């Protein structure tokens with residue numbers, strides 16, 4: 001049994017933010033029925049294609065374990081199909097541009113009237129306010145959610161991160177909202193609207209920076225590289241690779257850095273292991289020197305301290321440094337390239353990196369479910385081909401008879417005839 005067995009999701013999502021949400025729900029056992037436009041499908045099927053005419057990795061890695069039905073939701077017969085799906089599903093998830101679902105005729109009032117138990121879950125770029133009508137992609141959310149202004153080096157421009165905190169981060173937030181709404185529905189019998197704005201999702205992940213904004217009013221941010229010599233303005237500056245927590249950290253070069261762009265290690269000067277750090281890097285005198293022995297004394301000298309530690313890390317590979325530092329419980333982390341991650345056996349063993357077979361693409365690597373549950377194992381199944389399950393959904397989920405299916409086909413609402421596949 002899987003945690004969400006018996007939950008059926010009407011998946012109107014596209015691109016990245018919504019699909020990551022419904023993919024998570026599918027991994028937990030929900031039956032996710034992805035509705036796509038006939039002949040076109042989710043735009044990501046054709047984006048960043050590495051193999052001509054084959055669903056892109058962008059699409060395949062965001063839509064595992066789902067079924068695909070093609071329906072033109074603006075065609076009257078197509079609307080009938082969507083209405084029937086609303087009546088049989090538990091959750092409708094969408095991340096269209098603001099107003100698009102209403103324009104299709106599926107307002108919250110209409111959805112609620114068709115199925116009072118249904119949860120309607122939406123992602124938009126912004127919540128109510130000046131930008132509520134804007135279309136939004138990942139990096140817009142990173143910029144508007146406070147991430148970009150606080151990422152990068154002090155003397156450089158704002159930076160976006162490699163982690164898709166706007167899209168996948170918001171999908172994760174929405175998945176939690178959906179599961180909570182289903183939990184509440186168990187008690188009340190009634191569905192509700194769940195909304196997450198990407199700006200809000202990013203800000204939630206950047207909450208330590210709003211913490212720092214308020215700390216600024218009471219003096220300089222002493223763990224930032226700008227302290228003590230640089231200037232602080234009236235907004236949280238970019239902190240480079242400083243840790244953001246109470247323990248100072250920085251990225252340091254390791255052996256081979258001249259030729260390998262990822263020969264670096266993240267090194268944390270955790271106060272409880274300071275004496276061990278001094279021993280490991282060959283500076284035992286710092287243990288008793290009042291200029292270095294206590295954390296407040298070290299704060300104005302962090303750059304010099306990390307430069308000294310780097311002299312040591314540069315004599316070791318990042319993996320050797322990791323082995324040595326871990327023996328002393330000194331927190332550190334190698335900067336792993338995507339190549340190294342793809343080849344890492346332990347990630348394969350846990351199913352976090354999985355090999356998936358696909359009928360037109362062959363084998364590819366994907367990220368599996370990062371959430372591990374002891375009684376709800378996640379099996380990663382390939383993404384559906386466009387409209388692959390149209391026939392079986394009309395027949396087995398909606399229980400339409402052949403005459404009705406033929407009528408829908410003739411209307412053009414589901415694209416190419418599905419009879420052959422249905423047989």
Ligand SMILES: CC(C)(COP(=O)(O)OP(=O)(O)OC[C@H]1O[C@@H](n2cnc3c(N)ncnc32)[C@H](O)[C@@H]1OP(=O)(O)O)[C@@H](O)C(=O)NCCC(=O)NCCS
Pocket residue numbers: 014015016017018035036037038071072073074095096097098099100101103104123124125134135136137138167
């Ligand atoms: C991502 C985004 C910018 C993409 O914009 P877009 O490609 O122009 O797509 P839209 O969401 O505007 O939808 C396009 C149209 O397709 C239509 N459409 C979608 N599926 C359809 C279907 N199965 N049948 C018929 N029409 C369909 C929509 O109704 C809409 O038509 P309308 O504008 O005439 O009402 C936009 O959807 C958005 O801002 N979403 C919310 C934020 C978000 O999730 N962003 C992150 C994406 S990773």
